[in-house]
Amino acid sequence: xxxxxxxxxxxxxxxxxxxxxxxxxxxxxxxxxxxxxxxxxxxxxxxxxxxxxxxxxxxxxxxxxxxxxxxxxxxxxxxxxxxxxxxxxxxxxxxxxxxxxxxxxxxxxxxxxxxxxxxxxxxxxxxxxxxxxxxxxxxxxxxxxxxxxxxxxxxxxxxxxxxxxxxxxxxxxxxxxxxxxxxxxxxxxxxxxxxxxxxxxxxxxxxxxxxxxxxxxxxxxxxxxxxxxxxxxxxxxxxxxxxxxxxxxxxxxxxxxxxxxxxxxxxxxxxxxxxxxxxxxxxxxxxxxxxxxxxxxxxxxxxxxxxxxxxxxxxxxxxxxxxxxxxxxxxxxxxxxxxxxxxxxxxxxxxxxxxxxxxxxxxxxxxxxxxxxxxxxxxxxxxxxxx
Amino acid sequence: xxxxxxxxxxxxxxxxxxxxxxxxxxxxxxxxxxxxxxxxxxxxxxxxxxxxxxxxxxxxxxxxxxxxxxxxxxxxxxxxxxxxxxxxxxxxxxxxxxxxxxxxxxxxxxxxxxxxxxxxxxxxxxxxxxxxxxxxxxxxxxxxxxxxxxxxxxxxxxxxxxxxxxxxxxxxxxxxxxxxxxxxxxxxxxxxxxxxxxxxxxxxxxxxxxxxxxxxxxxxxxxxxxxxxxxxxxxxxxxxxxxxxxxxxxxxxxxxxxxxxxxxxxxxxxxxxxxxxxxxxxxxxxxxxxxxxxxxxxxxxxxxxxxxxxxxxxxxxxxxxxxxxxxxxxxxxxxxxxxxxxxxxxxxxxxxxxxxxxxxxxxxxxxxxxxxxxxxxxxxxxxxxxx
Numbered sequence: 185x186x187x188x189x190x191x192x193x194x195x196x197x198x199x200x201x202x203x204x205x206x207x208x209x210x211x212x213x214x215x216x217x218x219x220x221x222x223x224x225x226x227x228x229x230x231x232x233x234x235x236x237x238x239x240x241x242x243x244x245x246x247x248x249x250x251x252x253x254x255x256x257x258x259x260x261x262x263x264x265x266x267x268x269x270x271x272x273x274x275x276x277x278x279x280x281x282x283x284x285x286x287x288x289x290x291x292x293x294x295x296x297x298x299x300x301x302x303x304x305x306x307x308x309x310x311x312x313x314x315x316x317x318x319x320x321x322x323x324x325x326x327x328x329x330x331x332x333x334x335x336x337x338x339x340x341x342x343x344x345x346x347x348x349x350x351x352x353x354x355x356x357x358x359x360x361x362x363x364x365x366x367x368x369x370x371x372x373x374x375x376x377x378x379x380x381x382x383x384x385x386x387x388x389x390x391x392x393x394x395x396x397x398x399x400x401x402x403x404x405x406x407x408x409x410x411x412x413x414x415x416x417x418x419x420x421x422x423x424x425x426x427x428x429x430x431x432x433x434x435x436x437x438x439x440x441x442x443x444x445x446x447x448x449x450x451x452x453x454x455x456x457x458x459x460x461x462x463x464x465x466x467x468x469x470x471x472x473x474x475x476x477x478x479x480x481x482x483x484x485x486x487x488x489x490x491x492x493x494x495x496x497x498x499x500x501x502x503x504x505x506x507x508x509x510x511x512x513x514x515x516x517x518x519x520x521x522x523x524x525x526x527x528x529x530x531x532x533x534x535x536x537x538x539x540x541x542x543x544x545x546x547x548x549x550x551x552x553x554x555x556x557x558x559x560x561x562x563x564x565x566x567x568x569x570x571x
Numbered sequence: 572x573x574x575x576x577x578x579x580x581x582x583x584x585x586x587x588x589x590x591x592x593x594x595x596x597x598x599x600x601x602x603x604x605x606x607x608x609x610x611x612x613x614x615x616x617x618x619x620x621x622x623x624x625x626x627x628x629x630x631x632x633x634x635x636x637x638x639x640x641x642x643x644x645x646x647x648x649x650x651x652x653x654x655x656x657x658x659x660x661x662x663x664x665x666x667x668x669x670x671x672x673x674x675x676x677x678x679x680x681x682x683x684x685x686x687x688x689x690x691x692x693x694x695x696x697x698x699x700x701x702x703x704x705x706x707x708x709x710x711x712x713x714x715x716x717x718x719x720x721x722x723x724x725x726x727x728x729x730x731x732x733x734x735x736x737x738x739x740x741x742x743x744x745x746x747x748x749x750x751x752x753x754x755x756x757x758x759x760x761x762x763x764x765x766x767x768x769x770x771x772x773x774x775x776x777x778x779x780x781x782x783x784x785x786x787x788x789x790x791x792x793x794x795x796x797x798x799x800x801x802x803x804x805x806x807x808x809x810x811x812x813x814x815x816x817x818x819x820x821x822x823x824x825x826x827x828x829x830x831x832x833x834x835x836x837x838x839x840x841x842x843x844x845x846x847x848x849x850x851x852x853x854x855x856x857x858x859x860x861x862x863x864x865x866x867x868x869x870x871x872x873x874x875x876x877x878x879x880x881x882x883x884x885x886x887x888x889x890x891x892x893x894x895x896x897x898x899x900x901x902x903x904x905x906x907x908x909x910x911x912x913x914x915x916x917x918x919x920x921x922x923x924x925x926x927x928x929x930x931x932x933x934x935x936x937x938x939x940x941x942x943x944x945x946x947x948x949x950x951x952x953x954x955x956x957x958x
Contacts, residue, residue: 333812345847345853347852347853426826467738468730471813
């Protein structure tokens with residue numbers, strides 16, 4: 185499908201941290217093909233600075249205004265589903281922030297609304313633009329690494345202070361956000377995990393709720409993953425640790441890859457491990473290796489701008505999407521399964537039963553006795569990093 | 572207790588890989604105070620090279636010979652208990668290879684036999700001599716790191732080929748060895764884990780039996796640990812991965828320590844994390860850090876020789892033991908709990924019920940249908956590394 189016009193009139197719904205950062209990128213001309221045509225937020229103060237741009241209090245009014253060809257939904261999580269469905273039904277191209285929905289059943293509802301395949305439906309998985317993860321995916325998909333045997337991702341550098349959680353009443357509540365670090369910070373990492381290695385068949389997780397912060401949702405998680413192939417994985421995250429770690433280690437039949445601190449290290453076995461293991465006459469000898477350092481250029485990639493460019497080009501030129509929204513169900517399912525395992529203190533077989541999880545989540549919301557401390561109205565953060 | 576003689580007459584029982592390596596160190600004069608007075612092995616060929624040293628086919632005969640003041644027990648695992656009890660009851664100082672026994676109940680039996688406290692009773696936890704782990708312990712015990720919040724040990728460089736497992740009929744069987752990587756290779760790491768961080772209150776493990784090798788016991792394990800303080804841990808090991816990893820990461824209230832490849836990196840937060848978390852007015856800001864590289868001299872330490880020197884000095888001069896055998900129960904309990912969790916696919920509350928585990932293990936032995944492939948008689952390995 186090709187658009188005949190040369191620019192896409194974009195409306196952004198939700199002008200908090202993320203929505204305003206996206207608007208800034210567009211207004212600075214970083215995304216050819218996208219024009220900021222409208223913004224919506226229930227907090228009128230947040231709209232003040234968008235002079236000359238159509239303004240709405242309600243996202244649904246923006247969607248139905250006829251003033252935009254496409255929307256970017258950057259509201260609190262639950263509204264991603266509601267507004268995403270409304271936008272698709274209104275015939276708008278839709279870019280939805282992560283997570284695409286709070287739980288698997290909502291993901292299915294949202295994805296089902298994408299009946300008109302002429303509409304581009306994309307998710308903000310900006311970390312897919314990171315050249316390190318792209319390189320790893322290339323090595324895996326090209327067969328270079330051989331079968332994956334073990335994955336270990338320590339992603340504990342999502343540090344957030346107590347004041348972060350006090351900056352919005354919706355934050356870190358079951359009713360407002362539907363989860364903590366797994367739903368807010370980790371969708372990127374969980375998306376990359378499934379993008380790189382596929383989905384596990386079983387998840388056992390320890391979730392700690394309000395361990396480091398005065399919140400009711402999870403802020404520390406350790407999950408043990410089992411894959412259909414027999415491969416194993418560990419995923420560890422928290423918002424309570426400093427300096428924290430972001431280290432992805434992958435053991436495969438052709439050796440080991442470690443991505444950390446911008447470096448990509450591949451320790452390549454000359455012989456495939458299973459072959460050496462079977463044939464080596466000695467008991468303690470290891471296969472010979474090469475220490476390979478793969479230069480990664482382009483820093484962390486284009487990130488949000490890259491996804492928005494791709495979104496625009498998909499609309500205008502039919503370019504293939506790097507992050508189709510339909511794939512966003514996987515990271516949500518992973519997060520849900522970890523929470524389910526953590527709540528019920530039992531391993532969870534995949535695929536997760538979405539209806540059971542939705543029921544459990546609704547119980548958490550209904551029975552919540554959590555009272556948020558006074559909300560501190562924070563300035564919209566200047567997000568230099570990638571979130 | 573002080574010995575009036577200037578040398579200790581030592582008998583070594585079990586002249587396989589480890590026993591012969593210990594004998595070599597002693598005969599080369601690396602352990603002042605220890606004299607190799609006797610050796611025992613059921614395989615007569617293994618005794619040939621010890622001319623001028625008393626030789627026995629049975630360990631029990633060595634123990635009762637009156638020719639030695641002390642024994643070093645380096646037999647297959649199950650005999651550690653039987654021979655250890657016999658040696659202590661015969662009034663001999665006793666140094667037992669790891670694991671001190673195969674299961675917790677046997678550990679209790681062995682430790683109970685140490686009634687005469689004039690006898691030095693030590694375990695071969697040679698990795699306690701490693702300056703990196705000693706430094707970490709010092710930082711923890713001295714309070715420098717503050718409370719420990721998270722531990723991650725990836726110890727997957729215990730690579731062993733198929734021929735390693737074929738080199739002895741007892742190897743990697745429930746009846747002969749009582750376990751795989753957890754009982755043979757990991758006692759060191761499990762001992763350090765408890766020496767550094769204490770015992771967890773709960774363990775959930777995925778154990779894979781014969782995943783990489785044609786064996787009936789575990790050769791790949793991922794364990795999730797929960798500590799009484801709320802701290803979490805992950806312990807990952809296998810003998811089927813190359814090049815493998817040995818990386819210990821510790822997150823604490825004063826930052827992070829990583830020990831890997833001989834380096835000791837401490838990223839120290841200037842402010843204690845919990846204080847910063849509570850007081851920082853910004854949402855996304857992290858505490859300032861120092862990047863501290865702590866030089867570690869002395870390589871991996873004196874390892875086996877260090878433990879033997881300490882054993883001799885404890886006998887001759889009353890020196891304090893670095894690795895009292897009684898502490899060996901903890902690493903066995905950790906290994907047992909991981910296996911129990913892996914077998915039963917359920918979390919295990921600590922302390923482990925030793926009687927239940929012994930019963931389970933005996934069932935595994937009784938119901939084993941495993942037939943070992945032909946045993947390849949391997950040369951005794953030249954153990955350059957530390958095992």
